[in-house]
Amino acid sequence: MRIKSHRLIGDDISQLTSPNQGGPFAAAAPDTLILHFTNGDDAAWAIDALRDPTPGGRVSAHLVVHRDGAVTQLVPFDTIAWHAGHSAWGGRTDFNQCSIGIEIDNAGRLQPEADHFVSWRGTGYDESDVVQATHRNERAPSWWHRYPQPQLDRVELLCALLVDRYKMRWILGHEEIAPDRKHDPGPAFPLDELRQRVLGQEPMLFYEDMDKTPI
Template sequence: MHFTGGASAQSSADWLCNPAAKASAHLVLARDGSIIQLAPFNVVTWHAGVSQWNGVIGLNQHSIGIEMDNAGGLRQVGDSFQTSFGKPVPKDQVVIAAHKYGGPVMPWQAYTAVQIERAFELAELLVARYGLEDILGHEDIARGRKTDPGPAFPLEALRGRMHGRADDSAPHYRVTASSLNIRAGAGAEFPAVAPALKKGTELVLLEAGDRWNRVEVVGNTDIEGWVNNQFIEPLNAGAARAIAVKKPAAKRKKAG
């Protein structure tokens, strides 16, 4: 899974078809959910570059490349945001977060809901059809060199779904500190979205990060936000399944 870093799905597809790009991929997924296929899945494309994973060197030969139309990291200019090529991005299309492999808290372009939904559908179909072992980001196979698809894409949720977690439930955690702030973003500089969580409060993982996780509080609540990973611990699978059964259906409220 990649982000294009380009201006549009079509312009990215055109560039990937240009020999001067010295890069290619199998699919480009647009922000409206439409798909452009650039190569058959049994043809090697050049989307991974210098890469390694689980003892495999050079992932071009062993993977399917999906490029998602997304600008990636953004620049903040005053109170506004823009792409690296100067295109403005509305605030409601911006995610403020740190990358899971380190770096500053910074703005990233959000993926659209239909784009994420289509990415999940694509991954499910490809894993089932070709027996793929895992779903990885470019960031996972080229650490320190690449940052895509970045913290705005729910890659861990996708991987969890593809690996068939019990009851299709996300991992559950418990607060270990006497009190823990749940914040509007992935960093201590963001305001709390609710009163501090008490020790033992149970949480559902929504998005995993290197230092901060986005979670939802379990119970009759719609509290959702970011917590520091140092002050939570995973529950065992049995406890997680029990919580998933007891948790009432509730409409989620976006933190911040």
Template sequence: MEVKYHKLAGVEFIQSPNGGGPITPRFLTMHYTAGYDAQSAIDTFKNRTSEVSAHLVIDTDGTITQMMPFNKKTWHAGPSVFQGVKSLNSHAIGFEFVNIGFLRKSAKGLVDAYGRPVKEDLFEDYVIAPNARVGSGDFWWPVYPKVQIEAGLAAAKAIIDAYKIEGICSHEEIDTRGWKTDPGPAFPMKSFTNLLGAHRKDPDQASQNVPFNVDVSSLNVRGGAGTNWPVIAGVKRGDRVYVVGTEGGWSRILFDGGEGWVSTQYLERA
């Protein structure tokens, strides 16, 4: 698989009307469609009134449909930040994998996020895991078929070969609203991030000693990655810091006064 003129060669292309401004791709963002088939996602992205879109829709049988050239913006990320970069629509290629997302276990069996009953044998297997964004207890996450993941990996590799991709992220980790969960714990994210190899550029590796600016009036510096860690210092808007590691939505920084952890969403590349 290869990219020619900002499109995957040999893949069906259906133009979405949603988006279209020029971008220079720096990231790949992984999503699930929250639906049962590719056509419903394609129809949604073709509908101007939906105001959503993505570059690729990848069906459970591995069929790929492209809906926007890779050098054009789609509306897939919403309010977002990743590695200090905000508004990922302007920087990321969106992958939509057909997958219903989380299911709940009720007294009558499994139900989807819309309250519709789901036969347990509809999907090959499940990952059972909690997610505080959607409630307490465990949820059932349908496993992505092997052929679907292989198609996604092939597309990602072709894009990495064609563009200077710096990172691969989930919609959940970049979402600043706190309610997105895709692509979920059943998605093999590590298989995708491993593709970056020598091209990898994240705060743990290639971005070490690259400066970031604080983009909020005041920001707590904590002793670890999370609000459960004590505040050990503070930085303010315009301060220059250096990211040397990440964990979830937190960045380990070097700053004038020491080292600590801050929420990544309040950093911006200098």
């Protein structure tokens, strides 16, 4: 897997185009990766939503990672996608302007029923697909759709590739830049472990680096 002309090339990579995009990044951006879950039934559902041109709810992301590890790219890496929404972290706001967004196919939070679990969309999940864990922004445990290992492996490979190619300095969850309204990628995703492995450190706050030119 490699990057050519701001598009991924490799096995299990598909290229589509989303009309929901905001033009080229400023010269110094992007320097941050934002990880999301799709909160939906499957990757096809998410890709449709991320390409929907209907005014009022237009969203997109650079990449969608399917549960088997396949990847669909919707926006080239030199172009702004609309995945972060109202967001703030470490002294900076409006993360669409400085970040690459990766959507990971996952149903999100699940509710227990008699002998299975159900997503907000009403889709049922077997207990083997469910993780019980406490969200970083909450106090009580709840139930979350499990991420398969091939999907986690591909997300980490993508993060390492993008950090290397674009000299990115931060990997953050949507739940960290919009904690009052977002829960993704959630506690079933090993976010702290991934950024420790890929970046080798906990993220520094932006204000420590605001006056420095990005590396």
